[in-house]
Amino acid sequence: MPPVDVPPPALELRGLWKRFGTKIAVAGVDLVVPAGSFYGLVGPNGAGKTTSLSMATGLLTPDFGTVLVHGRDLWADPGAVKGMLGVLPDGVRLFDRLTGAQLITYAGLLQGLDRDTVAARTHDLLGALDLRADADTLVVDYSAGMTKKIALACALVHAPRLLVLDEPFEAVDPVSAANIRDILAGYVGSGGSVIVSSHVMDLVQRMCDHVAVIAAGQVLAAGTVDAVRGDASLEDRFVELVGGRVGGEGLAWLRTSSV
Numbered sequence: 338m339p340p341v342d343v344p345p346p347a348l349e350l351r352g353l354w355k356r357f358g359t360k361i362a363v364a365g366v367d368l369v370v371p372a373g374s375f376y377g378l379v380g381p382n383g384a385g386k387t388t389s390l391s392m393a394t395g396l397l398t399p400d401f402g403t404v405l406v407h408g409r410d411l412w413a414d415p416g417a418v419k420g421m422l423g424v425l426p427d428g429v430r431l432f433d434r435l436t437g438a439q440l441i442t443y444a445g446l447l448q449g450l451d452r453d454t455v456a457a458r459t460h461d462l463l464g465a466l467d468l469r470a471d472a473d474t475l476v477v478d479y480s481a482g483m484t485k486k487i488a489l490a491c492a493l494v495h496a497p498r499l500l501v502l503d504e505p506f507e508a509v510d511p512v513s514a515a516n517i518r519d520i521l522a523g524y525v526g527s528g529g530s531v532i533v534s535s536h537v538m539d540l541v542q543r544m545c546d547h548v549a550v551i552a553a554g555q556v557l558a559a560g561t562v563d564a565v566r567g568d569a570s571l572e573d574r575f576v577e578l579v580g581g582r583v584g585g586e587g588l589a590w591l592r593t594s595s596v
């Protein structure tokens with residue numbers, strides 16, 4: 338039988354390391370995000386999620402390691418590979434003196450789309466993310482959740498093959514979050530791949546088909562959500578893997594009434 342062509346993973350991180358001064362933020366992360374998967378990345382504060390995703394998307398140079406996007410080496414040819422990526426970075430400044438509509442338009446033109454396509458997609462994205470009434474408001478005057486949504490629109494406008502979203506639901510209201518989940522589910526259903534970091538275990542358990550738990554810069558567990566969580570909820574499994582429950586010890590003074 339002739340060999341069957343297996344498509345490469347949407348994203349593959351091999352032996353990623355990053356040190357800031359004396360702090361090792363990422364200590365040998367290996368991760369395979371299968372094409373067509375909805376992948377959750379979870380871990381405690383300071384685990385190295387943002388640092389890993391920044392290296393995976395060309396925003397931060399790794400000290401060591403390789404990033405493959407659909408089989409192509411990102412750091413060997415960033416210009417060619419970045420077009421396949423839609424990125425929602427954490428805490429990166431936007432050009433917030435543009436209006437929401439201008440910012441999406443800018444992102445689309447930067448990705449090489451023609452003006453008519455950008456105009457149509459900007460209209461669609463503003464509608465899907467419930468931002469049409471604020472299309473002409475400066476982004477600097479947006480709320481935190483609106484800013485998150487406009488940044489997500491910028492990540493989507495060129496219909497990338499892989500979406501890398503750092504905490505996309507943070508500060509977003511429940512209705513908008515449900516709309517975003519629908520958009521992402523439709524995107525994955527039509528062949529796209531998503532990796533999303535989140536602190537909301539319940540959301541990851543319901544939304545994602547794969548998950549990786551990362552702590553202290555290393556992957557503690559990775560695979561399908563069902564394989565990682567076993568018989569437990571993802572939240573219980575997370576606490577079991579990561580530990581760190583302290584139950585308010587050492588804060589007895591907080592419960593002492595002086596009245």
Ligand SMILES: Nc1ncnc2c1ncn2[C@@H]1O[C@H](COP(=O)(O)OP(=O)(O)OP(=O)(O)O)[C@@H](O)[C@H]1O
Nearest residue numbers: 357360361362380381382383384385386387388389
């Ligand atoms: N630019 C930087 N300079 C120095 N240290 C940094 C820098 N960026 C990250 N770190 C450190 O690297 C570690 C990992 O940070 P990172 O932001 O990747 O964690 P995270 O898992 O995304 O955390 P959170 O869930 O709180 O967002 C932390 O200890 C952080 O203090």
